[in-house]
Amino acid sequence: MCKIELSISEVEVIPVRVPIDFYYASSMGIRGDSEFVLVRLISSDGLVGYGEASLEHNWLNGETQESAMTTINKYLSSNLKEEKIKSLNLILRKINNAVAGNLYAKAAVDIALHDLVCRHLGIPLFEYLGGLISKEVEVKFNIPITSNEKVEWLSKQAKEKGFKTIKLKVGLDEKTDLSNLQTLRSILGCDVKIGVDANGAWSPKQAVRIIKKMEEFDLLFVEQPVPRSDIDGLKYVTKHVTTPVMADESISTPYDAINLVKRDAVDMFSVYIGKAGGINEARKILHIAEGAGIDCTIGSNIELGIGNAAKLHLAASSSIVTIAPDIAPWFYAEDVITPKLECTNGKVKVPEGEGLGIRVDEDKVEKYRVKDLTAYRLRFVK
Numbered sequence: 487m488c489k490i491e492l493s494i495s496e497v498e499v500i501p502v503r504v505p506i507d508f509y510y511a512s513s514m515g516i517r518g519d520s521e522f523v524l525v526r527l528i529s530s531d532g533l534v535g536y537g538e539a540s541l542e543h544n545w546l547n548g549e550t551q552e553s554a555m556t557t558i559n560k561y562l563s564s565n566l567k568e569e570k571i572k573s574l575n576l577i578l579r580k581i582n583n584a585v586a587g588n589l590y591a592k593a594a595v596d597i598a599l600h601d602l603v604c605r606h607l608g609i610p611l612f613e614y615l616g617g618l619i620s621k622e623v624e625v626k627f628n629i630p631i632t633s634n635e636k637v638e639w640l641s642k643q644a645k646e647k648g649f650k651t652i653k654l655k656v657g658l659d660e661k662t663d664l665s666n667l668q669t670l671r672s673i674l675g676c677d678v679k680i681g682v683d684a685n686g687a688w689s690p691k692q693a694v695r696i697i698k699k700m701e702e703f704d705l706l707f708v709e710q711p712v713p714r715s716d717i718d719g720l721k722y723v724t725k726h727v728t729t730p731v732m733a734d735e736s737i738s739t740p741y742d743a744i745n746l747v748k749r750d751a752v753d754m755f756s757v758y759i760g761k762a763g764g765i766n767e768a769r770k771i772l773h774i775a776e777g778a779g780i781d782c783t784i785g786s787n788i789e790l791g792i793g794n795a796a797k798l799h800l801a802a803s804s805s806i807v808t809i810a811p812d813i814a815p816w817f818y819a820e821d822v823i824t825p826k827l828e829c830t831n832g833k834v835k836v837p838e839g840e841g842l843g844i845r846v847d848e849d850k851v852e853k854y855r856v857k858d859l860t861a862y863r864l865r866f867v868k
Contacts, residue, residue, distance in 0.1 A: 490574060492606050494566040496528040499558050501551045501856040504790065507819040520788055523554040523591070524822070524851065525598040527566070535602025536846055538792035539594035540760055547587055551859060554591040561585040562595050574603050578766045589738060589763040596764025597796045601841040610843055611796070612836060615769070615803040622833040623801050624650060624810045626681075628786075629670070631655045637666045641673040648831035651679045651706070651810035657687025660696055667703045676704070679810075683709035686735055690719035694726045701729055707754055707809070710734040721751040730754050734785055738762060740770040747778040754809065756785035759796055768800060776806040786812030791823030794834075795842040798827075802836045822850045 505519045525537035539554050565580040581595055604611045612618050627649040629640050637654075644652055654670060656663040663682070670680055682705060688696060693711035700708070707730045712719035714735035724731040730753035733746055738761040746752055755775050762768040775782050784801045787793075794813050801807045813827075813834055821827075824847040827834055837843025 490572055490603055490606065491570050492533070492602070493530040493570055494527055494602075495530045496526075497558075497563045497566060498526040498528075499555050500524040500526065500851060501555060501859040502790075502822065502851060502854040503856050504818050504820070504822075504854050506788065506817055520790075520818075521551050521856075522790060523551055523558070523594055524792065525558065525594040527595075527598045527602050529602060529606065533602055533605045535598040535600070535605060535841060536792050536844075537594040537596065537598030537601065538790055538796075539590040540787040540789045540793055541590055542787065547589065549588060549590045551856065553588070554594065555859070557585060557588040557591040558595060561588075562591065566595075571599075571603070574599060575766070578764065582763060582767070589767075590760045592763040593760045593765075596766055597759065597792065597842075600765050600796070605841040608840055610836075610838055611765075611799040611841055612803045615765075615799060618802050618836065619805060620802055620836075621838075622835050623798055623813065624833050625813045625829065626651045626653045626783075626810045627832070628652075628812060628814060629654045629666075631658055631662070632666075634662070634665050634669055637669050638673065641670050645674055645678070647829070648833075649678070650832050651681070653681045653683055653709070653812065655685070656682045657684035660699075663696070664699060667700055671703045679706040681705060681707040681709060681732075681809075683734070684711045686710050686713040688712055690716065690722040693719075693723045697723070697727045697729055701727070705729045707732045709756060710736065717746065717749055717751050720746075721749055724750075724752055730781075732756055732783070737771070740767060740774060743771045743774040747774065747780065753780065755780055755782045756812075757782050757807075758785045758787065759793065759800065760787050760789070761785075765796060765800060769804075772800075772804050772806050780806075781808045782806050783809035784811035784813065786814060788814065788817050790818065791821040791827055791844055792842065792846070794827055795823070795837050795844045798834060798836045799842065820850060820853075822847055822854065824850070 523539040527535040561584045627644040709732040732754035733752040734756040759768045801811045823844045
């Protein structure tokens with residue numbers, strides 16, 4: 487492997503908005519489209535690296551396209567002006583320390599840097615992360631909160647397409663949730679794993695009562711049963727139900743992971759690249775989980791192909807990711823990469839080219855560019 491030695495000549499920050507082709511509702515509401523900020527890094531020798539921030543203003547720290555673009559332009563890009571980038575870890579530390587919070591904005595730059603550095607080295611990202619454990623990643627099929635008739639139809643679709651793990655969104659209505667679970671199990675049989683995600687909709691005692699009713703359907707996990715700040719509540723639920731409890735909204739950073747381990751609050755982690763602040767920080771969480779014996783999945787904020795590719799590389803190179811990740815390239819009729827990632831028999835192949843192993847479709851980027859927001863383009867003079 488050659489050494490890292492490259493210079494960034496240009497940073498471009500591009501806002502895009504893409505309609506969701508797959509009806510998506512959770513206890514937090516209905517989502518009709520997704521907003522992203524794409525980052526394009528160009529090196530002095532013409533290599534290009536791409537990153538992505540998938541943003542929801544009403545979730546976690548409330549990052550928006552406007553805030554992410556400002557953060558990258560004003561606080562993060564200045565750290566890319568170094569004469570030579572010789573250490574990816576060092577530049578990522580500078581990015582992480584440049585401004586408090588703003589984790590999705592940091593993640594977009596982190597992904598782009600990983601992509602660019604691996605292209606510079608001439609290797610796939612998974613090689614940089616330690617090598618492939620599997621060339622394909624088994625993924626979950628996500629079913630939103632919807633009518634029992636729609637759940638029946640989606641269950642049959644999932645079965646026909648060969649999915650072995652299903653996640654059902656719950657938390658708005660107990661009777662609907664139980665009915666949907668019964669429909670899922672009756673159609674999928676005993677060989678398919680089923681988990682539920684409440685997105686923090688329940689109180690601790692309510693969660694215990696409802697989960698105990700759900701346990702007759704042999705759940706793989708219950709994800710984020712109580713609000714994210716209620717760590718005592720998570721621990722209470724974990725100690726009072728048989729089903730493993732997974733933290734999602736309650737874990738963003740390595741500090742959160744350490745706190746959950748110390749408190750013995752959950753059985754599983756849902757680790758995101760976005761809400762961790764990038765691939766580098768997400769890997770730290772996975773290492774903490776491995777040391778503590780906590781199984782992990784890779785969570786989703788309904789990313790586009792750039793973000794999904796990054797998640798595939800991370801999942802496929804991590805031995806502690808034992809639960810099928812949330813990687814769903816079918817949520818959008820069109821993507822900004824070509825070809826789109828495809829799911830076959832419930833598995834998605836890990837891209838094998840240099841960097842992320844994907845090709846960005848600039849025509850699609852332009853098609854979905856948010857016209858009323860000005861894209862930033864910074865050129866550095868060395």
